[in-house]
Amino acid sequence: MHIEYVPSTLVWGVELGGGDKQGSKGERHAICKVITIVGAVVVAVLFYKFYSSFLATPDLPEFDLNVWWGRNTSNGQDTSIRPYRILFSDSMQENLRRKMEAYRRATRVKSLEDDSTYGINYDVLGQIFAHWQFKYKYGSRVKYLNQYNHYITNVQGLDIHFMRIKPKNTENLKVVPLLLIHGWPSSVRDFYGIIPLLTSAKPEYNFVFEVIAPSLPGFAFSQAPVRPGLTTYQMAIVLRNLMERIGHKQFYVHGGDIGHAIGSHIATLFPNQVLGFHSSTPVNPSKLAHLTLMLGAICPKCVANDLVDKIYPYTDKLQFYLEESGYLHLQSTKPDTVGIALQDSPLGLASYIIEKYLLFTDPANKYTHDGGLSAFNVTDLMDNVLIYWSTGSITTSLRLYKESILNYEMEETLSSIPTSVPTWGLRTKYDLIQQPDFILRWKYPNLVRTTNLDVGGHFAAFEKPVEVSSDIFEAVKFFSTMKK
Amino acid sequence: MGKLLVLTVLITIVGIATWCALPMLLPQSPPQLDANEWWGPMDMKGKVDASIKPFQVKFTEEMIKDLKNRLQNKRQLVPPLEGIGFEYGFNSKEIEPWAKYWSEEYKFGDREKFLNKFPQYKTNIQGLNIHFIRVKPQVQPGVTVVPLLLMHGWPGSVREFYEAIPLLTKPVSGYDFAFEVIVPSLPGYGFSDAAVRPGLGSAQIGVIFKNLMNRLGHKKFYIQGGDWGAIIASQMATMFQNDILGMHSNMLIVQTGCSTLKILVGALFPSLIVESHLADRMYPLWKYFSYLMEEFGYMHLQATKPDTVGVALSDSPTGLLSYILEKFSSWTRFEHRTLVNGGLTFRFSKDQLIDNLMVYWASNSITTSMRLYAENMSNKNRALDIDKFSTSVPAWALQAKNELFYQPPNILKHKYSNLLGVTVLDDGGHFIAFEMPKVFADDVFKAVKLFRDFHKTKTEL
Numbered sequence: 001m002h003i004e005y006v007p008s009t010l011v012w013g014v015e016l017g018g019g020d021k022q023g024s025k026g027e028r029h030a031i032c033k034v035i036t037i038v039g040a041v042v043v044a045v046l047f048y049k050f051y052s053s054f055l056a057t058p059d060l061p062e063f064d065l066n067v068w069w070g071r072n073t074s075n076g077q078d079t080s081i082r083p084y085r086i087l088f089s090d091s092m093q094e095n096l097r098r099k100m101e102a103y104r105r106a107t108r109v110k111s112l113e114d115d116s117t118y119g120i121n122y123d124v125l126g127q128i129f130a131h132w133q134f135k136y137k138y139g140s141r142v143k144y145l146n147q148y149n150h151y152i153t154n155v156q157g158l159d160i161h162f163m164r165i166k167p168k169n170t171e172n173l174k175v176v177p178l179l180l181i182h183g184w185p186s187s188v189r190d191f192y193g194i195i196p197l198l199t200s201a202k203p204e205y206n207f208v209f210e211v212i213a214p215s216l217p218g219f220a221f222s223q224a225p226v227r228p229g230l231t232t233y234q235m236a237i238v239l240r241n242l243m244e245r246i247g248h249k250q251f252y253v254h255g256g257d258i259g260h261a262i263g264s265h266i267a268t269l270f271p272n273q274v275l276g277f278h279s280s281t282p283v284n285p286s287k288l289a290h291l292t293l294m295l296g297a298i299c300p301k302c303v304a305n306d307l308v309d310k311i312y313p314y315t316d317k318l319q320f321y322l323e324e325s326g327y328l329h330l331q332s333t334k335p336d337t338v339g340i341a342l343q344d345s346p347l348g349l350a351s352y353i354i355e356k357y358l359l360f361t362d363p364a365n366k367y368t369h370d371g372g373l374s375a376f377n378v379t380d381l382m383d384n385v386l387i388y389w390s391t392g393s394i395t396t397s398l399r400l401y402k403e404s405i406l407n408y409e410m411e412e413t414l415s416s417i418p419t420s421v422p423t424w425g426l427r428t429k430y431d432l433i434q435q436p437d438f439i440l441r442w443k444y445p446n447l448v449r450t451t452n453l454d455v456g457g458h459f460a461a462f463e464k465p466v467e468v469s470s471d472i473f474e475a476v477k478f479f480s481t482m483k484k
Numbered sequence: 485m486g487k488l489l490v491l492t493v494l495i496t497i498v499g500i501a502t503w504c505a506l507p508m509l510l511p512q513s514p515p516q517l518d519a520n521e522w523w524g525p526m527d528m529k530g531k532v533d534a535s536i537k538p539f540q541v542k543f544t545e546e547m548i549k550d551l552k553n554r555l556q557n558k559r560q561l562v563p564p565l566e567g568i569g570f571e572y573g574f575n576s577k578e579i580e581p582w583a584k585y586w587s588e589e590y591k592f593g594d595r596e597k598f599l600n601k602f603p604q605y606k607t608n609i610q611g612l613n614i615h616f617i618r619v620k621p622q623v624q625p626g627v628t629v630v631p632l633l634l635m636h637g638w639p640g641s642v643r644e645f646y647e648a649i650p651l652l653t654k655p656v657s658g659y660d661f662a663f664e665v666i667v668p669s670l671p672g673y674g675f676s677d678a679a680v681r682p683g684l685g686s687a688q689i690g691v692i693f694k695n696l697m698n699r700l701g702h703k704k705f706y707i708q709g710g711d712w713g714a715i716i717a718s719q720m721a722t723m724f725q726n727d728i729l730g731m732h733s734n735m736l737i738v739q740t741g742c743s744t745l746k747i748l749v750g751a752l753f754p755s756l757i758v759e760s761h762l763a764d765r766m767y768p769l770w771k772y773f774s775y776l777m778e779e780f781g782y783m784h785l786q787a788t789k790p791d792t793v794g795v796a797l798s799d800s801p802t803g804l805l806s807y808i809l810e811k812f813s814s815w816t817r818f819e820h821r822t823l824v825n826g827g828l829t830f831r832f833s834k835d836q837l838i839d840n841l842m843v844y845w846a847s848n849s850i851t852t853s854m855r856l857y858a859e860n861m862s863n864k865n866r867a868l869d870i871d872k873f874s875t876s877v878p879a880w881a882l883q884a885k886n887e888l889f890y891q892p893p894n895i896l897k898h899k900y901s902n903l904l905g906v907t908v909l910d911d912g913g914h915f916i917a918f919e920m921p922k923v924f925a926d927d928v929f930k931a932v933k934l935f936r937d938f939h940k941t942k943t944e945l
Contacts, residue, residue: 095559105848109791109798112680112682118789227567228566326789337573337574339562339576340573340803341800345795345796345800348797348800348803352793395562
C-alpha cells in the first residue's frame with residue numbers, strides 16, 4: 001500500500017503560504033496548540049451537554065388526579081366500599097374440565113432437550129396438567145383465597161378490588177397502614193404468605209401493620225380501563241386515590257416488579273403521603289443508571305463493589321436479558337394478539353405464567369430437567385393462574401406493557417426525578433436487575449439501607465415470606481424514627 | 485501530532501476498504517454441512533427407504549368436531565381499547581365473526597379437496613418424512629421443462645403458492661420453457677416431520693431440500709423463496725453454487741459488515757445508496773428501527789421461548805388465528821394496523837386465510853414451526869456465518885412495496901455478484917405469491933429466462 005505523507009501544515013486546511021515554507025517553528029506549534037485546545041474544549045462541551053442532559057433533574061409534571069378510565073356514563077359514581085368474594089363458579093369449573101379433557105394437542109409435542117432452553121419443558125407441562133386436572137381442588141382453594149376480607153370500590157371510573165387485613169391484637173401497638181403492590185404475572189396471591197406475618201405483633205416492634213393489597217387495574221378482580229393511557233404512573237394515582245378512599249392519607253408502601261415501579265411513582269408524585277417505601281426489586285430505571293453501569297464495565301469493582309458478580313460482565317447480562325425478554329417485547333407491542341390465545345387455553349396460560357415463576361426465581365432452572373418445579377408447591381402456583389383465568393384478565397394485564405412503552409418519555413422523566421421519601425431496598429440472591437446503592441441514591445436520596453439476601457429470586461414476597469416480612473418490619477421501624 | 489492523525493485516518497480508511505474488498509480478493513469457501521445428518525428418531529436410522537409415497541391431506545371427522553367445539557366454546561374476550569384498530573395486535577372484536585365463519589361456513593370437505601388438487605407426496609430425507617407438492621407441466625415439443633423449488637416461510641405454508649402453481653406450470657407465450665414445480669413443507673411445518681433434536685436451522689433445511697431435489701432426479705435446479713424460503717434459498721445459493729441454476733427471491737437481504745456500513749453511511753447521504761423515490765423504504769433509520777421494534781416482538785419471543793407460547797397456540801384455534809392473521813394484516817400493508825378489521829380481506833379471501841391456518845392446525849405444527857427461529861439464533865448456527873460469503877449464482881429480487889426489508893441493488897451485489905436485476909413493485913406486501921400470483925409468476929418467468937440466457941452466455945464463452 002502506498003501511503004502518502006501529508007505535511008501537517010495542510011492538515012487543518014491552513015496553508016502557511018508565503019515564501020518561507022518552513023515558517024517559524026514557534027508559529028506552527030502555536031497554531032497546532034490553539035486548534036488542539038479549541039478542539040478539546042468543543043468535545044468537552046458536547047460531552048458535558050450530553051451527560052448533563054441525563055443529570056438534569058426535570059421538574060415534576062402536573063398530573064390530572066381524576067382521569068376517568070371507565071365507560072362514559074351519566075350515572076353518578078358510586079364511592080361506597082362493597083365487600084367482595086372470589087368465586088370459582090360451577091360453569092367455569094365445568095368449562096375447564098371440558099377443555100382439559102379435549103384432545104390433548106399441546107402435550108403431544110415433545111421437547112427437543114431435557115431442559116427448558118426452548119421455553120417450558122413439556123414434561124414439566126405434563127406435571128402441571130396432571131396437577132390441575134387431578135389434584136387442584138377448587139372448593140378448598142377458593143375458601144383459602146377468601147380467608148382475607150375482599151372489597152371493591154370505584155376509583156376514577158374503575159371498580160378496584162383490594163384486600164384489607166386489620167391486625168387482631170393491637171394492645172399497646174401502633175397500627176400503621178401498609179400498601180402492598182403486586183407485579184406481573186403475579187396477583188395479590190403473592191402476598192398471602194407475608195400477610196399473617198405483617199398483621200401479627202412481633203415482640204421487638206411497637207407497631208403492627210394494617211395491610212391493603214389491591215389488584216392493579218386490568219388485573220384479576222379490578223376493572224380494566226376502556227381507553228389507552230393507563231400506564232404505571234397513572235396506576236400510582238389510582239392507588240393513592242384508593243388509599244384516600246379507604247381513609248389513609250399517609251401510608252407505607254411495599255412493592256416488587258411492577259409494584260416497585262408503581263410504588264416508586266407514588267413516592268415521587270405524593271412524597272408527603274408516603275411515609276416510607278420498601279422495595280423487593282430496587283432499581284433505578286433511568287438512562288443515566290444504565291449508561292453508568294455500562295461505562296462501569298471499565299472498572300467493575302469500582303462501580304459495583306460486592307455486587308460485581310451480579311452486574312458484570314455486562315455483556316453476559318445483556319445476553320441474558322435478550323434471551324429472557326422476548327415476552328416483554330411481544331407484550332409491549334402486540335398484547336391483544338397473544339392475549340386472545342392465553343384467554344382461550346388454560347394450559348397455555350399456565351405455561352406462560354409458570355414459566356416466569358420458574359425462570360425468574362433461579363436462572364439455573366433453565367438447564368434443569370424439572371425446570372425448578374420441585375421447589376414449588378404447585379397448588380400455590382396454580383392459585384395465581386386461576387386468578388388470571390377466572391377473571392379473564394391476562395390480556396388487560398399485558399396491555400400495561402404497551403402503555404408503558406407508548407408513554408416512555410414520561411416514564412423516563414419520572415425516573416429522573418428523585419424522591420425524598422425514605423426508601424429501603426431488599427435484594428434477593430437471584431433477582432434479575434441489581435444495582436449498587438449509589439445508583440439507587442440518585443433516585444432515592446434517602447435510601448436508608450439495602451438488605452442483601454443470599455436466597456430467593458424475583459418473586460421475593462411469594463418465595464421468602466419470613467425474610468421479606470421481617471425486613472419490612474425493620475425498614476418501617478427505621479422509617480418511623482426519621483424526621484419527615 | 486498532525487501527521488499522526490492523518491496517518492491514523494488514512495490507515496483506518498484503507499483498513500475498511502481492504503476489509504470490504506477481502507471477500508473478493510481471498511478465496512472464500514462457505515461451510516460444507518453434513519449431507520447425511522440424521523434428524524429423526526435414532527431407532528429409525530437405517531430402517532427408512534427412499535421411496536416416494538403419494539400423500540393426501542385429510543381433515544378427519546374427529547379433528548373437525550374437536551375444532552368446532554373449541555371455536556364455539558371459546559370464552560368471552562376482552563373488548564379492544566377505544567379508538568384502536570390493530571395497533572395493540574389482533575382486534576378481539578373480529579374474533580367472533582372469524583370463529584363463526586370457521587366453524588359454521590368454512591366447508592371442510594370442499595377445502596380438503598382443494599388442498600389435494602395438486603399431486604403431493606412424502607419421502608424420507610435424513611430421518612424426516614418430507615411432504616411436497618409436485619406438478620409437472622404439459623408441454624409441446626420445443627418447450628423445455630425446468631425444475632423449480634418453491635419455498636414458503638412463517639406463518640405461511642405451501643398454500644401460499646396454490647394460485648401461482650397453475651400459472652407456473654403452463655407454457656407462456658414468449659418463453660421456451662415451463663416449470664415443474666416442487667413445493668415442500670418446511671421440516672416442522674405442515675405435513676413434514678419435525679426434527680427430534682436441536683440444530684435444524686435454515687442452512688440444514690437447505691441441505692434437506694437439495695437432497696429432496698436430487699431424489700426427484702434433479703441435480704441442478706432453480707429456487708424461489710420468500711420469508712424463511714428466501715433465507716433458505718440464499719443459503720442454498722451460497723452452499724451449492726454449482727447446483728443452483730438461479731435464485732429468485734421476494735425478500736432479498738444482505739447482511740455483511742460492508743453492507744451494514746453502507747446503510748449507515750446512507751443514513752447521512754441517502755443519494756449515495758438508494759434512488760430518491762425508494763429512499764423512504766429504508767430511511768430514515770430511526771423510523772425503520774422503530775418499525776422493526778414494533779413488529780418483531782413475535783420473533784424475539786419465538787427465537788427464545790417457542791415452546792411456551794406454542795402451548796396456547798396449539799390449544800386454541802382462535803389464538804392461532806389471531807397470532808397468524810395479525811401478520812397477514814400488517815405485513816400486507818403497513819396501514820392495515822389502524823383498521824379494526826386489520827384489512828385482512830383486502831386481497832385474501834377468508835377461505836384462503838383459513839386454508840393456511842388449517843395446515844398448521846390439522847398437523848399441530850405451530851410449535852415446531854416456531855422453533856426454526858430459535859435454531860437459527862443458536863450460537864452454533866450463527867457461527868456458520870453463511871450470509872457473509874458471496875455467491876456467483878445468478879439472482880433476481882422481486883421487491884414489493886410493503887415488504888419488511890428493502891435494500892437497493894448496490895447493496896445486494898455485495899453478496900450476489902451476479903444479481904441480474906430487480907423488480908420494484910409499488911404495490912404488494914410480504915406474501916407476494918399469495919397476494920399477487922400473476923405478478924409473481926410473471927416475474928419468476930422473466931427472471932428464469934434471464935438466468936437461462938446467463939448460462940448460455942457462460943457456456944458460449
